[in-house]
Amino acid sequence: MRDLFLLFTALTCLSLPSMGQSPQQPNIIFVLVDDLGYGDIGVFFQNERKSKNDRSEPWIMTPSLDKMAKEGAMLTNHYTAAPVCAPSRASILMGVNQGHAHVRDNQFDKEIGDNHTMAQVLKNAGYETVAIGKWGLQGDGKGPNWPTHPMKVGFDHYFGYIRHGDGHEHYPVEGIYRGSKEVYEGYEVVKGLDKCYTGDLFTAKAKDYILHHQEEKPHQPFFMYLAFDTPHAVIELPTQDYPSGGGLNGGLQWLGTQGKMINTASGEVDSFIYPEFDKATYDHDKDINTPEVPWPDTYKRYATVNRRIDDQVGDLMQLLKDLEIGDNTLVVFTSDNGPSRESYLPKEYADYTPEFFNNFGDFDGIKRDVYEGGLRTATIAHWPATIDGGTVVSQPSISYDWMATFADAAGAPVPVRTDGVSLLPSLSGKGKQAPSQIYVEYAQGGKVPNYAEFLESHQGKKRGQMQMIRKGDMVGVRYNVQDQEDDFEIYDVTKDPQQGNDVSASNEELQGIFKTSVLRKRIADEEAPRPYDEALVPAISLKKPKAGLIAETYLTNSPWIPQPTTKAQSKTKVDGVTFDDITDKGNLVLWKGYIKVPKSGKFTFSAERGSHHFFMRIHDIAVMDGNYSLENTPEGALYLEEGFHPVRIYYLRDTNHPTLSLFWNDPEGNYQEIPTKVWYR
Structure with a gap:
């Protein structure tokens, strides 16, 4: 081999x-x-x-x-x-x-x-x-x-x-x-x-x-x-x-x-x-x-x-x-x-x-x-x-x-x-x-200008912490956000480009989707604090989860971990983030599945990966990024709701001796290697 x-x-x-x-x-x-x-x-x-x-x-x-x-x-x-x-x-x-x-x-x-x-x-x-x-x-x-x-x-x-x-x-x-x-x-x-x-x-x-x-x-x-x-x-x-x-x-x-x-x-x-x-x-x-x-x-x-x-x-x-x-x-x-x-x-x-x-x-x-x-x-x-x-x-x-x-x-x-x-x-x-x-997220003092062309409902509106998200024709906007539970204004911008008809009252489901989605696309930055930084990222429901993950391998000549665009060389059911039973077909390994969080709160993740490129997403959140530099120790902190969260873990095998160990510091301050029992597919 x-x-x-x-x-x-x-x-x-x-x-x-x-x-x-x-x-x-x-x-x-x-x-x-x-x-x-x-x-x-x-x-x-x-x-x-x-x-x-x-x-x-x-x-x-x-x-x-x-x-x-x-x-x-x-x-x-x-x-x-x-x-x-x-x-x-x-x-x-x-x-x-x-x-x-x-x-x-x-x-x-x-x-x-x-x-x-x-x-x-x-x-x-x-x-x-x-x-x-x-x-x-x-x-x-x-x-x-x-x-x-x-x-x-x-x-x-x-x-x-x-x-x-x-x-x-x-x-x-x-x-x-x-x-x-x-x-x-x-x-x-x-x-x-x-x-x-x-x-x-x-x-x-x-x-x-x-x-x-x-x-x-x-x-x-x-x-x-x-x-x-x-x-x-x-x-x-x-x-x-x-x-x-x-x-x-x-x-x-x-x-x-x-x-x-x-x-x-x-x-x-x-x-x-x-x-x-x-x-x-x-x-x-x-x-x-x-x-x-x-x-x-x-x-x-x-x-x-x-x-x-x-x-x-x-x-x-x-x-x-x-x-x-x-x-x-x-x-x-x-x-x-x-x-x-x-x-x-x-x-x-x-x-x-x-x-x-x-x-x-x-x-x-x-x-x-x-x-x-x-x-x-x-x-x-x-x-x-x-x-x-x-x-x-x-x-x-x-x-x-x-x-x-x-x-x-x-x-x-x-x-x-x-x-x-x-x-x-x-x-x-x-x-x-x-x-x-x-x-989009952004924070800025001041207000929306009082321009005559702008709707009265927008003129003079305090900016503060702001967010915008779009799904299809629908746009959610929040100004002066104080808390994660603040409602989005919701507009169909194809019919209402000036955003004058807030349809949030009749779109409770979409309101929930927007509130959940914004937490699943970002990670906190202490130099740009947000009022929702410590809000729990919502878990998802799984009907009949099975223990373990799916490991896929891909063939790439990239010097970094790329977004996989080709058909997987192999797919294997594995107990967790392990190289056991994974074939040597393809130098890029992707583990896919779910991580079951045992208790709501702050989890700080870290990795030991040797001299190999590594990257981890939970939902759409870039939690740990060891894809650019091989010098640093990848680390990232998230506030997670108890339950299942989708996870993708990437690893570029640069040698024939791959090593990867994942750790978390849980809400009670316990630092340990992430146990095999929390991985599901």
């Missing part, structure tokens, strides 16, 4: 994805903008607004994004993992919900966490990886040696703002509103960025990277995380009109000379407004008999920044076409959260609100809300080789699905830790789409 296992190990090592590239692997570009509302994009909302021709309701056009949507797919029920920047981005890059993320609430500049990132998954599959733009997940310490600098978590290259706060200033040198900021290339501060508007700067650098990559490594796929810091907050203007042309034949260009880094680094800083907005007027008093008045300068600015993003994306898409790589490049465009009304705008523009353009679309809520307006994001996916033009995906999905989606597209194993699912079936129209697990 030892010889067979060594031969198997050698063969799988030779076939690791990082050793070569499949000719079908697409390039992948993930474009993430900052605080862009669902209602900001023409094809999602503004075009409809224009068609009504109500002069009291101004509109913005986004022709490039509309074209991208027409040629690809619109995801009309796509959510962000959190309604604010840093936790949203952390969940995206880690592929987990906020109940499992290391960065939660308003933990800006915190390290992203010690686990697999989207970049690491794709790098292992043979991709060159690059991050450009806003980061804000680097952790404590003195730069440039932050613990989770992008190039320490899977990116080969980085260019942009490392610190979260730097992204509030869209001119690194001049610092009109918040002072000068530092842009890093790798671990070095970039000098000579005079008059560089960051949206232009990041786009020019992205184009430059793609050009050089195609010249030097045309047969290697690339993954680009392009994180804009616009239109966020300070709504600064570019120096000049967008350069004519686009792609290879114009548009933004990287020049690379100090003081002249890009071809728009000239003219007057914070000066250019698109002509169609500069002279725009509107019916301010909703009286057609009185003269229209000009748009306030604040909204001319916002419209310009919004339109500039559209031009930048169009320029990038044209480059892919010019290089003849557009057909096999998957480009995703989305936002980190809903529209904002930030408090640190300069005084002359402090009157800005998302009401002028209704950036929240048909929804209530903005950034920091868990109503639809804070979480629903206008999302577009473009991949002509796979996605038919004019595709509309109405099935609900969420931003932490993108790790699994990109891995699926690249033919890479998806780490078992992810809470997401691949969206390729719904995007391509091929195969069965697995349902997304849509869950």
